[in-house]
Amino acid sequence: MQVYVSVDMEGIAGIVHVDQTRRTGADYERARRWMTLEANAAVLGAFDAGATAVLVNDAHGDMRNLVLEDLDPRAEILSGSLKPRSMVEGASGAFGVALFVGYHAGAGSRAGVLDHTYYGRVVARLRLGDRDVNETGLNAIVCGMDGVPVGLVTGDSTTCAQARALLGDVVTVPVKDAITRYAARSLSPETARARVRAGAAHAVRRATAGELKPYRPTPPHALEIDFVNSACADAAELVPGTRRVSGTATRYDAPDGDTLLRVIQAWTILAGSTMV
Ligand SMILES: [Zn+2]
Structure with a gap:
């Protein structure tokens, strides 16, 4: 193996x-x-x-x-x-x-x-649905x-x-x-x-021994990040398909894990670019 x-x-x-x-x-x-x-x-x-x-x-x-x-x-x-x-x-x-x-x-x-969670300078909380996910x-x-x-x-x-x-x-x-x-x-x-x-x-x-199972929650994965300030959310909102849900939070419904991780990285790299 x-x-x-x-x-x-x-x-x-x-x-x-x-x-x-x-x-x-x-x-x-x-x-x-x-x-x-x-x-x-x-x-x-x-x-x-x-x-x-x-x-x-x-x-x-x-x-x-x-x-x-x-x-x-x-x-x-x-x-x-x-x-x-x-x-x-x-x-x-x-x-x-x-x-x-x-x-x-x-x-x-x-x-x-x-x-x-991923980029600590900009991410205050990250949820999938109503659950915090690390x-x-x-x-x-x-x-x-x-x-x-x-x-x-x-x-x-x-x-x-x-x-x-x-x-x-x-x-x-x-x-x-x-x-x-x-x-x-x-x-x-x-x-x-x-x-x-x-x-x-x-x-x-x-x-x-075949005792372990892959972790496969049912998509879409309703990603929400609370950023540390609104400038971070302003930048994250530039990613197509992103919805702004509050001054500091954005949401994206990811159809699979690959998209989920790409959106998290795109959001946080953009958000990080606003830090002064
Ligand atoms: Zn680390």
């Missing part, structure tokens, strides 16, 4: 602040190694469970964070941006399962380390289009709870408990890696 790994940064053990997650941050160089080694733990777990190939997608920020020489040489890496399917670029039907490592809670969560949910919909189930989600305990609430039957590995947005009680990086490795192996074995 081929295994797909999407790796974000905010949900890695020990990380609690943007000084660690931004390229210009003082602690970034150290934190990117924690991210790489936790991603590698998932790769090792996948191969422990009989994976034939593993593709790792760097899914944070400019998507050039992973220290490639520290990854298992059996894995291939998707690096850089822009990617039309962003955090789940390349998660085609060739893969038997997707593993989400280092994920974080959705925008507006309470007690979620560095909570946001990156785990959005990316699971895109994977589900091609029949790929999400088998593992790791991050803080709030992220793991959100994943179970949305996806139901999924292996979760909490590596820290958020106290506030910028504070957490964390496992040591070494202990977190051991648990992520075991969780990844468990997820791949479950996928091999």
